[in-house]
Each structure stands twice: as structure tokens, then as C-alpha cells.
Amino acid sequence: MAKYQSRLDKRSKRNTNKILNIMIAVVLLLIVVVGGTIVFGGGDEKATTDAPKNSETKDATSDKSAKEDKDSDKSVSMEENSDSEDKADEENDKEDEQKQDESSDDSKENVALDGEDDSKMQVEESDEPNVAKTMVHPDWKPIGTEQTGEHVSSYDQGTVDWQEKITAVSYATGIQESNMTVWWVEGNGGPQKSMATVTAKDTKTPYRVYLQWVDGKGWQPTKVQELKENDKAS
Incomplete structure (x- = not known):
């Protein structure tokens, strides 16, 4: 009986050791599996985590590139606008210069006696009762005109023709x-012939000025009389 019991104890001990070895092996296997899962799973997690960063980097690069393109487009647009404005300013300056030149040319055509030689003035004493002297200048010219078409002399104050007569008298x-x-x-x-009686406000000297219309060129003085008395004042 004792011998049989010893044999059972040995068998039981072997079974226990066998179970322990199996358990240890299972534990080791679990450790290996868990460890591998952590290692390989962590790598995947890292790779997954890094992927958005790469995507964000690409997006940031794309946004930066798009911004640079937009800034470049703005710069080009501003340069083009600046060039257009400069060209417009140059054209306006040229137009202003042309207008000034044309105005200068017109003023040359409409100049008064200022640019003429007073020594050429032909002055004669007069036998007429109210005429002190008669003056004629060989270089008197038509003063120019704004009128076009067939000329009709006007004696209404304020009309173009009337004003051009006064300008010729002043000339x-x-x-x-x-x-x-x-x-x-x-x-x-x-x-096409007119005459005007005028006085200077400062000297009160009366003059009578004779005018002749020249087609397309305006009124031209032909003779000036210095009067002894203003016969139109009464």
C-alpha cells in the first residue's frame, strides 16, 4: 500500500511539474505576444500619427505656395496698374502741353499792339473839326475770331461779334x-465795316476806331482818330 502511495505521489508530482511547465510556457508565450503587439502596434501607431503631420506639412507648403502665387499676382497687378497710371499721366501731360501750345498760338494771332513797332505808327494832323489827329499802323492785323460760316455784324452788347469788335478796339x-x-x-x-467811340477811364481821352471785317480772321483796325471832344457823351 505504501509503495503504491509513493508511486501516486511521484506521478502527481510529475503531473504538477508538467502543469507548471505548461503554465510557464503559456505565460512566456503571452509575454512574447503582448510584447510583439506593443512593439509592432506602436510602430503602426507612430506611422499613423506621423501621416497627418506629413499631410499638414504638405497642406502648409501648398498654402504657402498659393499665398506666394497670390502675392506675386498682386505684385504684378500693382505694377501693371502703376504702369497704366504712368502712361495715363504722360498722355494727360502731352494733351495739356498741346492745349497750351494751341492756346499760345491763338494768343499770338490775337495779340494786341504790344509786339509791334510803335515807331511805324503813321500820325497825321487832321482838318476835321473834332479830330485832333489820325493814326494808322501798317502792321495792324485781324485779331482772330471764334465765328464760323457767313459773318453777320452784331451791335448787341454781349454777343461774340460785339465782343470781338471791342477786342479789336483795345488792340x-x-x-x-x-x-x-x-x-x-x-x-x-x-x-462788314464798323466804328466805335471809346475813352480811357484814367485819361478820359476819346478815340474813334475804324474796323474792317476779314473773313475767317476777324476784325482788323484800319484807322484810329483821337478826338478833341467825346461827341457821343451827350
Whole structure:
């Protein structure tokens, strides 16, 4: 009986050792599996985690590139606008210069006696009762005109033709219009002939100016009389 019991104990001990060895092997296997899962799973997690970063980097690079392109487009657009404005300014300057030149040319055509030689003025004493002397300048020219088409002489104050008559009178006498009193403007024996009686405000000297219309060129003085008395004042 004792011998049989000893044999059972040995068998039981072997079984126990066998179970322990199996358990140890299972534990080791679990350790290996868990460890491998952690190692390989962590790598995948890291790779997965890094992927958005790469994507974010690509997006940031793309956004930066797009911004640079946009800034470049803005820069080009601003340069083009600047060039357009410069060209427009240059064209405006040229137009202004042309207008000034044209205005200067017109003023040359409409100059008063200022640019002419006074020594050429032909002065004669007169036998007429109210005429002190008669003056004629060989270089008197038409003063220019804004009128077009068939000319009709006007004696209505404020009309273009009337104003051009006064300008011609100022040209012939040398009296500035601001210093001139116009007493009378009338016809002189024809539709294209006129005469005006004026005085200078500062000297009160009366003059009668004879005018002749030149087609396309305006009124031209032909003769100036210095009067003894203003016969249009009464």
C-alpha cells in the first residue's frame, strides 16, 4: 500500500511539474505576444500619427505656395496698374502741353499792339473839326475770331461779334478793356465795316476806331482818330 502511495505521489508530482511547465510556457508565450503587439502596434501607431503631420506639412507648403502665387499676382497687378497710371499721366501731360501750345498760338494771332513797332505808327494832323489827329499802323492785323460760316455784324452788347469788335478796339488803341469806356459802336457804310467811340477811364481821352471785317480772321483796325471832344457823351 505504501509503495503504491509513493508511486501516486511521484506521478502527481510529475503531473504538477508538467502543469507548471505548461503554465510557464503559456505565460512566456503571452509575454512574447503582448510584447510583439506593443512593439509592432506602436510602430503602426507612430506611422499613423506621423501621416497627418506629413499631410499638414504638405497642406502648409501648398498654402504657402498659393499665398506666394497670390502675392506675386498682386505684385504684378500693382505694377501693371502703376504702369497704366504712368502712361495715363504722360498722355494727360502731352494733351495739356498741346492745349497750351494751341492756346499760345491763338494768343499770338490775337495779340494786341504790344509786339509791334510803335515807331511805324503813321500820325497825321487832321482838318476835321473834332479830330485832333489820325493814326494808322501798317502792321495792324485781324485779331482772330471764334465765328464760323457767313459773318453777320452784331451791335448787341454781349454777343461774340460785339465782343470781338471791342477786342479789336483795345488792340488798336492800346487801352486795356478794363480801363475802357465804350460809348458807341455803329456801322460805317457797309455790313462788314464798323466804328466805335471809346475813352480811357484814367485819361478820359476819346478815340474813334475804324474796323474792317476779314473773313475767317476777324476784325482788323484800319484807322484810329483821337478826338478833341467825346461827341457821343451827350
